[in-house]
Amino acid sequence: MQSFELLLQGFSVALQPTNLMWALLGSILGTAIGVLPGIGPALTIALLLPVTISVAPTSAFIMFAGVLYGAMYGGSTTSILINTPGESGSMMTALEGNKMARTGRGAAALATAAIGSFVAGTIATLLLTFAAPVIAEIAFYFKPADYFALIILAFTSVAVVMGSSRVRGFISLFIGLALGVVGIDKMTGAARLTFGVPGLFDGIELTVVLVSLFAVGEILYVASRYRPGAGDTTALKGQTWMTKEDWKRSWKPWLRGTALGFPMGALPAGGSEIPTMLSYTLERKLSKHSEEFGHGAIEGVAGPEAANNAAAAGMLVPLLTLGLPTSATAAVLLAAFQNYGLQPGPFLFTSNPELIWGLIASLYIGNVMLLVLNLPLVGIWVKLLLIPRPQLYAGILVFAMIGIWGLSGQVIDLIVMVTVGIVGYVMRVYDFPIAPVLIGLILGPMAEVQLRTALAAAQGNPVVLVSTPLSAIMLVIAALFLLAPIVLNRLKANA
Amino acid sequence: MNFKKALLPLAMFAALATGAAQAQVSVMLPANPGGGWDGTGRQAMQAMIDAGIYSGGVNFTNTGGAGGTIGLAEFKNSQSGKADALAIFGAITVGAIDMNKSPISLADFRPVARLTTEYDVIAVKADSPYQTLAEFVAALKADPGGTAVGGGSAGGVDQIALALLAQAGDVPVNDLNYIPQASGAETVTGIINGTLVAGFSGVSEFAQFAEQGRIRILGVTAPERLAGIDAPTFKEAGYDVEVGNWRGVLGSPNMPDDNYAVWVENFKKLNESEQWHKVLETQGWAQNYLGGAEFGQFIADETVRIGAVLKDVGLVD
Amino acid sequence: MSTNPGSGLPETGKGGGARAVSRPWWLGLAVIALGGVCLYGSTSLAQSARYSSIGPGLFVTIAGGGLVILGVMLLVQIARGEQFEPQDAEDAAGDMKANPVALGTALVAVLLPIFTIETLGLPITAMLSFTLVARSFSSRKLLLDLVYGAILGTAAWFLFSGLGLQLGAFLPIAGF
Numbered sequence: 001m002q003s004f005e006l007l008l009q010g011f012s013v014a015l016q017p018t019n020l021m022w023a024l025l026g027s028i029l030g031t032a033i034g035v036l037p038g039i040g041p042a043l044t045i046a047l048l049l050p051v052t053i054s055v056a057p058t059s060a061f062i063m064f065a066g067v068l069y070g071a072m073y074g075g076s077t078t079s080i081l082i083n084t085p086g087e088s089g090s091m092m093t094a095l096e097g098n099k100m101a102r103t104g105r106g107a108a109a110l111a112t113a114a115i116g117s118f119v120a121g122t123i124a125t126l127l128l129t130f131a132a133p134v135i136a137e138i139a140f141y142f143k144p145a146d147y148f149a150l151i152i153l154a155f156t157s158v159a160v161v162m163g164s165s166r167v168r169g170f171i172s173l174f175i176g177l178a179l180g181v182v183g184i185d186k187m188t189g190a191a192r193l194t195f196g197v198p199g200l201f202d203g204i205e206l207t208v209v210l211v212s213l214f215a216v217g218e219i220l221y222v223a224s225r226y227r228p229g230a231g232d233t234t235a236l237k238g239q240t241w242m243t244k245e246d247w248k249r250s251w252k253p254w255l256r257g258t259a260l261g262f263p264m265g266a267l268p269a270g271g272s273e274i275p276t277m278l279s280y281t282l283e284r285k286l287s288k289h290s291e292e293f294g295h296g297a298i299e300g301v302a303g304p305e306a307a308n309n310a311a312a313a314g315m316l317v318p319l320l321t322l323g324l325p326t327s328a329t330a331a332v333l334l335a336a337f338q339n340y341g342l343q344p345g346p347f348l349f350t351s352n353p354e355l356i357w358g359l360i361a362s363l364y365i366g367n368v369m370l371l372v373l374n375l376p377l378v379g380i381w382v383k384l385l386l387i388p389r390p391q392l393y394a395g396i397l398v399f400a401m402i403g404i405w406g407l408s409g410q411v412i413d414l415i416v417m418v419t420v421g422i423v424g425y426v427m428r429v430y431d432f433p434i435a436p437v438l439i440g441l442i443l444g445p446m447a448e449v450q451l452r453t454a455l456a457a458a459q460g461n462p463v464v465l466v467s468t469p470l471s472a473i474m475l476v477i478a479a480l481f482l483l484a485p486i487v488l489n490r491l492k493a494n495a
Numbered sequence: 496m497n498f499k500k501a502l503l504p505l506a507m508f509a510a511l512a513t514g515a516a517q518a519q520v521s522v523m524l525p526a527n528p529g530g531g532w533d534g535t536g537r538q539a540m541q542a543m544i545d546a547g548i549y550s551g552g553v554n555f556t557n558t559g560g561a562g563g564t565i566g567l568a569e570f571k572n573s574q575s576g577k578a579d580a581l582a583i584f585g586a587i588t589v590g591a592i593d594m595n596k597s598p599i600s601l602a603d604f605r606p607v608a609r610l611t612t613e614y615d616v617i618a619v620k621a622d623s624p625y626q627t628l629a630e631f632v633a634a635l636k637a638d639p640g641g642t643a644v645g646g647g648s649a650g651g652v653d654q655i656a657l658a659l660l661a662q663a664g665d666v667p668v669n670d671l672n673y674i675p676q677a678s679g680a681e682t683v684t685g686i687i688n689g690t691l692v693a694g695f696s697g698v699s700e701f702a703q704f705a706e707q708g709r710i711r712i713l714g715v716t717a718p719e720r721l722a723g724i725d726a727p728t729f730k731e732a733g734y735d736v737e738v739g740n741w742r743g744v745l746g747s748p749n750m751p752d753d754n755y756a757v758w759v760e761n762f763k764k765l766n767e768s769e770q771w772h773k774v775l776e777t778q779g780w781a782q783n784y785l786g787g788a789e790f791g792q793f794i795a796d797e798t799v800r801i802g803a804v805l806k807d808v809g810l811v812d
Numbered sequence: 813m814s815t816n817p818g819s820g821l822p823e824t825g826k827g828g829g830a831r832a833v834s835r836p837w838w839l840g841l842a843v844i845a846l847g848g849v850c851l852y853g854s855t856s857l858a859q860s861a862r863y864s865s866i867g868p869g870l871f872v873t874i875a876g877g878g879l880v881i882l883g884v885m886l887l888v889q890i891a892r893g894e895q896f897e898p899q900d901a902e903d904a905a906g907d908m909k910a911n912p913v914a915l916g917t918a919l920v921a922v923l924l925p926i927f928t929i930e931t932l933g934l935p936i937t938a939m940l941s942f943t944l945v946a947r948s949f950s951s952r953k954l955l956l957d958l959v960y961g962a963i964l965g966t967a968a969w970f971l972f973s974g975l976g977l978q979l980g981a982f983l984p985i986a987g988f
Contacts, residue, residue, distance in 0.1 A: 187868065
């Protein structure tokens with residue numbers, strides 16, 4: 001139990017008043033900037049990097065831990081309350097969370113998100129404390145074929161967000177796939193569908209599409225069919241807290257979300273998108289209330305939120321134990337380490353135990369701090385919905401615009417915002433589902449790169465795609481998932 | 496506990512919230528996080544701040560892919576004429592522009608400084624049967640398709656190094672199975688899990704994994720052996736190949752002359768500073784400074800030289 | 813990039829309200845056109861590669877081909893009288909006819925930043941867009957909305973610029 005003693009020492013570092021202040025500051029900054037659509041933890045921490053000149057490493061990393069969790073939490077708040085996910089990781093949260101907010105259960109949605117994040121963060125930090133070296137090894141275990149199978153598995157989540165018509169659902173998906181190929185091909189350098197527009201060379205920015213489809217499309221749609229007073233009263237109806245039933249329906253999704261998010265966060269090509277999509281799908285399949293999905297099912301918030309947070313913690317595993325950055329946020333943290341002349345990896349645990357264990361301890365503290373900060377704030381956040389509709393929607397547009405403009409400072413992104421916003425409007429009018437576009441846009445390019453890498457390494461032999469046990473298992477699960485309902489129906493019909 | 500010290504975070508927050516006016520330079524890092532350019536840019540700016548040469552804020556943007564042409568295209572798009580906008584780039588970019596028929600030209604940008612030259616290393620998995628470079632080249636010759644090699648983006652220094660090695664070892668260059676990876680992290684994991692038989696990358700990205708005993712470095716592309724790396728140069732191993740992966744800084748197209756002069760001077764000072772020397776040492780980068788107009792001439796020469804190499808090895812027609 | 817085919821967007825106003833008679837052929841045609849753009853773009857790309865078999869063009873071809881097929885299927889559905897029920901949103905009634913003036917005003921609010929953000933800067937752009945959106949939601953407090961928008965835009969500019977985001981100058985046209 002050497003880890004345990006070192007962890008206690010870490011707590012004695014992290015609990016010093018100065019360091020607590022840094023954790024608090026980080027959480028506040030993270031939450032503040034996290035509510036801007038499109039601005040995530042990586043950018044926030046990068047912006048704060050200059051801080052590392054004037055502050056001791058332990059304090060700086062404690063603050064960054066706060067920023068990390070704060071930004072994630074800020075993102076889920078806007079997803080739930082104003083249907084504007086700021087990052088791809090909180091997209092699935094918006095699907096059910098916003099529906100809950102609209103039926104007067106915003107507080108419960110925010111609470112299950114906060115507690116779910118806390119539970120996931122705590123379990124993930126525990127795993128980081130006691131099992132990090134083992135978990136880090138999965139970064140080396142995953143081959144392109146495994147990634148490809150995992151992405152195919154995540155693709156099946158399309159099936160549950162299809163909406164009323166298969167044709168329209170698939171059109172949405174293929175629009176996303178088409179958007180995803182735009183830009184210079186990373187494997188060969190060939191320009192695809194850029195039509196000579198340099199602004200499209202680096203592809204279409206995911207967060208711009210995300211914010212435009214959700215927020216801008218919604219603003220245009222509601223403006224065109226606005227019925228004053230229709231929704232003003234529902235926002236604060238109902239309880240301000242989770243009911244016993246809510247707890248009962250949330251705790252399993254929290255745990256399952258954590259189990260999905262943590263290991264996938266530790267993968268070099270993992271990230272938060274795949275686990276949140278898988279978690280949503282899984283909860284929808286497992287729930288006894290699957291008919292509520294699409295109308296505000298609490299499991300659909302609890303699971304993905306836990307997965308999102310656990311993935312954020314998972315990313316720290318390969319970073320701290322191997323010095324391997326697996327995400328943009330991790331790379332920024334690595335840069336922060338290097339600014340202090342520290343190289344994360346197995347040697348850092350022995351050379352700088354105070355720093356590492358102080359950081360790990362502060363992850364626990366950051367978690368508690370966010371919970372303590374946010375649960376009382378839930379009531380205040382929900383009151384946002386009391387703002388009269390004209391000014392509320394106007395404010396949403398302003399924030400969406402600031403997020404998109406601040407991300408790149410390019411007018412082309414504002415043009416994309418309008419274009420995609422109009423598409424979002426048309427999709428609402430003609431009842432095309434929104435989520436498949438994003439699933440196609442996020443997973444399409446990932447699948448393509450892994451497929452091409454796997455095939456190239458195997459000289460084009462497709463057997464490589466099922467050559468590892470993991471890839472075979474995941475593809476079988478994906479196939480079962482898609483075919484089982486059809487087979488079951490047929491059996492029922494025969495019976 | 497010092498009370499004043501405890502209030503420092505609060506004071507910082509106040510300063511941030513009131514938007515204390517601070518100069519801000521945006522630095523384009525046209526590679527995915529975790530790679531060599533990413534480190535070069537971040538460390539150089541930090542050293543510059545530490546040395547007191549520059550005191551404003553730095554806003555980094557990572558836009559990876561296609562040898563930096565994606566990032567530089569975006570840089571050109573968004574920062575043309577901006578006073579405080581820099582981009583990191585390097586030898587890889589020169590080849591990538593040719594390969595991708597990119598509409599950007601390095602002559603579009605203002606040459607600020609070349610900072611370092613990092614040499615490439617080739618590594619295999621720790622339990623790989625190949626103990627020496629010669630054994631690897633023999634395998635490459637016997638079965639080029641089955642010997643998948645990973646590294647940075649298509650047409651970059653990694654691929655050029657492989658092509659030159661192949662040429663020197665009488666392996667048909669057109670048969671090579673080179674698989675570009677999104678980042679150094681993915682090259683390392685690819686080697687270790689067996690997807691890639693070997694991988695090329697800069698010393699700084701591979702050194703610690705060699706130290707951890709996960710990969711074995713077979714050779715370095717430097718003119719002389721590198722400190723701390725237990726591997727011969729390509730020349731020693733019998734392959735007359737020397738490729739340097741130089742890295743430098745560009746200013747935005749049409750950067751105002753005054754700002755340009757300031758940045759050229761800033762990097763000159765950086766090159767002489769103690770702080771930068773310390774970074775070079777910890778990162779294992781070789782100092783190789785060239786500033787302003789001279790650097791511009793170097794870029795022009797290098798464009799011709801690398802273009803010719805790419806043609807020789809059949810990457811560009 | 814996806815709506816450039818002349819799809820006759822303003823027509824959508826009728827789509828929601830008018831029930832059985834509505835046959836939005838242009839929807840199917842727009843999807844086919846989008847697929848056509850992808851297929852056209854894929855013609856200049858290699859479909860296969862030496863070792864991976866899959867060239868840079870294959871996914872473009874799949875996406876384009878898929879869209880064309882789906883567009884045709886959509887046309888068939890429309891011919892058979894497929895119904896399109898506008899989605900219900902919190903403050904919007906799906907069965908309501910679109911209000912072209914409100915939609916137009918909101919569209920102007922969304923388009924405005926393209927033209928003003930680099931000249932008038934973020935705070936003023938925010939103020940104008942804010943007021944236009946509020947107006948499209950039938951707010952009649954013009955002056956108050958301008959004030960709200962200005963305060964929001966200015967506060968956000970100071971806060972987020974202070975945190976290091978690049979939001980441009982306060983009022984670029986005036987040089988500060």
